[in-house]
Amino acid sequence: MPDLSVELGARAYPIHIGAGLLDRADLYAPHLGGGAVAVVTNCAVARLYLDRLERALRAAGARALTRIVIPEGEQAKEWQTLDRVFDELLAARCGRDTLLVALGGGVVGDLAGFAAAVYQRGVPFLQVPTTLLAQVDSSVGGKTAINHARGKNMIGAFHQPLAVIADVATLDTLAARELSAGMAEVIKHGLILDADFVAWLEANLGKLLARDRGALVHAVQRCCQLKAGVVAADERETGLRAILNFGHTFGHAIEAGLGYGEWLHGEAVAAGMVMAAELSARCAGLPSAEVARVRRLVERAQLPARAPALEAERLLELMQADKKAEGGQVRFVLLEAIGRAVLRGGIDPALVRQSMAAAR
Amino acid sequence: MPDLSVELGARAYPIHIGAGLLDRADLYAPHLGGGAVAVVTNCAVARLYLDRLERALRAAGARALTRIVIPEGEQAKEWQTLDRVFDELLAARCGRDTLLVALGGGVVGDLAGFAAAVYQRGVPFLQVPTTLLAQVDSSVGGKTAINHARGKNMIGAFHQPLAVIADVATLDTLAARELSAGMAEVIKHGLILDADFVAWLEANLGKLLARDRGALVHAVQRCCQLKAGVVAADERETGLRAILNFGHTFGHAIEAGLGYGEWLHGEAVAAGMVMAAELSARCAGLPSAEVARVRRLVERAQLPARAPALEAERLLELMQADKKAEGGQVRFVLLEAIGRAVLRGGIDPALVRQSMAAAR
Helix, strand or coil, X not given: CCEEEECCHHHCEEEEEECCHHHCHHXXXXXXXXXXXEEEEEHHHHHHHXXXXXXXXXXXXXXCEEEEEECCCHHHCCHHHHHHHHHHHHHCCCCCCCEEEEEECHHHHXXXXXXXXXXXXXXXXXXXXXXXXHHHHHCCCCEEEEEECCEEEEXXXXXXXXXXXXXXXXXXXXXXXXXXXXXXXXXXXXXHHCHHHHHHHHHHHHHHHCCCHHHHHHHHHHHHHHHHHHHHHCCCCCXXXXXXXXXXHHHHHHHHHHCCCCCCHHHHHHHHHHHHHHHHHHHCCCCHHHHHHHHHHHHHCCCCXXXXXXXXXXXXXXXXXXXXXXXXXXXXXXXXXXXXXXXXXCCCHHHHHHHHHHCC | CCEEEECCHHHCEEEEXXXXXXXXXXXXXXXXXXXXXXXXXXXXXXXXXXXXXXXXXXXXXXCCEEEEEECCCHHHCCHHHHHHHHHHHHHCCCCCCCEEEEEECHHHHHHHHHHHHHECXXXXXXXEECCHHHHHHHCCCCXXXXXXXXXXXXXXXXXXXXXXXXXXXHHHHCCHHHHHHHHHHHHHHHHHHCHHHHHXXXXXXXXXXXXXXXXXXXXXXXXXXXXXXXXXXXXXXXXXXXXXXXXXXXXXXXXXXXCCCCCCHHHHHHHHHHHXXXXXXXXXXXXXHHHHXXXXXXXXXXXXXXXXXXXXXXXXXXXXXXXXXXXXXXXXXXXXXXXXXXXXXCXXXXXXXXXXXXXX
């Protein structure tokens, strides 16, 4: 059960990874402060894990315990839900020293993290991710947000948790499709930063999909290590951190084009990574044999390697709209080699079109 | 036109104070970054000063200029208004490098500052306060917030501006009642931190109310200096910063008891300061002659020195509710002497009742 740390000076924090951590009172105890705790979770996760978490929190010394259960799904990640969280926190008289605990996947973590960032101008919080996607990606790094009608994650804050407690045993109850979606981000971390890890994934993908705990602990640990390194170097995404968006420029366009919720985020990123690999072969010297490796890994993870039935022109438009909303030009994260990413702007749209066509 | 600075390390920022600064392109130029600017203001201030500000911003090199005009008054300081600001920012494709400029009083500054804190996870912003209250208090220190149905300023962030540009000439158009309300915070700064400044106020209150520019510049400058010192020592209000709430524990209860908007914030704080002075005489050794000085100064500033027609019990309840919402006990900022504040908890409610009665 090896521990990692995100090195952010005074805001450094540990990431605990293992099987059975949910019940470990000793992991919560150091963060309880005044003893008041509010757990934010969704109804599905509440049914499975909330009682156990609360038992552990009580054993750790939590006094007042407030439970706030939000609806499932990406569409819950908006103001209305957030306002309900504030309302319940205020009704329960939760003060500035209340510890917020986010128990769930990316939606719960992003929303509860943002609630923690702005409730009474900021309260401490813990991430207890229960999906693979959240364990390897969204719970680490302090990005929190809700969606706006005009764009995903447009309202948010950088707010680092006091700790991340990732119990891989909670992945036992994850739907196969969700597990695969998380695997997209696992593969991404390897592709942009660590060729050895990609080789390990090629050898161990079967074990991961079979939810072998040892393999899961290793994968989650390696991803968190890689992400923590990037975040420590560039907390607020002024440079390097952008490489974590590999596959995401295409992926976001796919999600927006299909309508959010049609494909899971990880599925869109998977298809987006294959497109990005094709583009890397055209502009960044990635050998075509390596493109094939990317595609094979995505397929073996039971993820879509092919773009959905959307016009290339439409995707291109969506990418530009996405970037224009942020006031910038379209930049792509490309691979020079497996394990080595670069950021490139000013790419000929014709090459982008070709890459999308090649990924069909 | 002497300049001050809020010393917060990498987030240190200047406060410019003078007459006619609104038109000074050179003050805006260093903060323009990419050149995109969005000004948030209210309809009354827009009519008076928006064209002039925009002219100066253009002269400073602003490219895209978005104007976002919100309704007047405290009731605008809530989510609906904030969401409209986000909507207009997104519609105008304002990116992460857009400079937000808050032109107006406390409501505009608090709301626009919070918008800047969370729009695309944080954009830079400038405070251009146009009320005395905002110039001496709310624009300095980085506290931003909106109200929640269950409490004032419950949702917010600490987000420091790049600079504060306080043009005392804009106070010419301020209603007399608003000028007096701002004076309450001016008096407060003296009472908690600077006996000499209190003596200066006693000598110069007439000039200030007559909007003598030299006197206004001096008062705004001294208040900002005092507040900047407190903020630099305790940015996130974990200790010392609480002394800035002198008169506010009573004041908030008065505002809540009368219904927000009935009395101006500064008016409630003024009556609250007299109550707090009475309480200081009972628990902190403030001589009764000094209580009389506080009362006289408040009265001369054309502010209410008497509590409104509310039952003492009701105010006491409201104070406790206010604190319980924040999860703590009621603590009072008291004066040991004029210019020397202390923070005290565990005060006998009987003494609080007596102090309220004495302030009638």
